[in-house]
Amino acid sequence: MFRLLPLLMSFSLSMRSPNVAPNPMDYQIAYSIQKADTVYLELEFERENGLEYFDKETWLIKRIGDFSIKERYLEKQSRGIRFNSIDTRYNVKSWSIGYCLKHVEEELKPTHNLIVGWKSKSINYDFIVAQLTANSFIDMSTNFNSPVAISTNNNMTFRLNAWENVSISMLFKYEKLNNDYDYQIKTTINLELK
DSSP: OOOOOSEEEEEEEEEEOOSSTTSOOEEEEEEEEEETTTEEEEEEEEEETTEEEEEEEEEEEEEETTEEEEEEEEEETTTTEEEEEEEEEEEETTEEEEEEEEEETTSSSOEEEEEEEEEOOOEEEEOSSEEEEEEEEEEEEEOSSSOOEEEEEEEEEEEETTOTTEEEEEEEEEEEETTEEEEEEEEEEEEEEO
């Protein structure tokens, strides 16, 4: 049976690379809800040069031993991207390798992608009144007809011991797809409901 708690609710404000160069930096406000590492929903409101966009991302993940299956839907009006994907991986220690079936709505047939990923172990620092956690991951994928796509996330989370259900995160995200680069710096306030 699926239990509602624990949940992680987040609010974030970030700066992004511009949608159309050489325009100035964009900003983005996002709300998200996450159930452990199994369910994720994020709604993003973004503005660039007076234009407003509404972006959505959802995913579900199921882990069976060393294997994981992740279904993801991404709709970014700000980038003109909308796709569904099913990502299956074999995970061993910090590494993963797998296959991703990706369907972009504007294209007639799906693409088949080989994915290799690496995830660092979380590094924890305990101070007298607070804790700091750092982690990162990188994914590289290719369908053998286009250049390798790269996605990285580097995250630091700061939590005061007195408020164990509240934390502040700093995220640096970088993505390269074909000749399009996207980077984002995000500050997030997280509230854990247990």
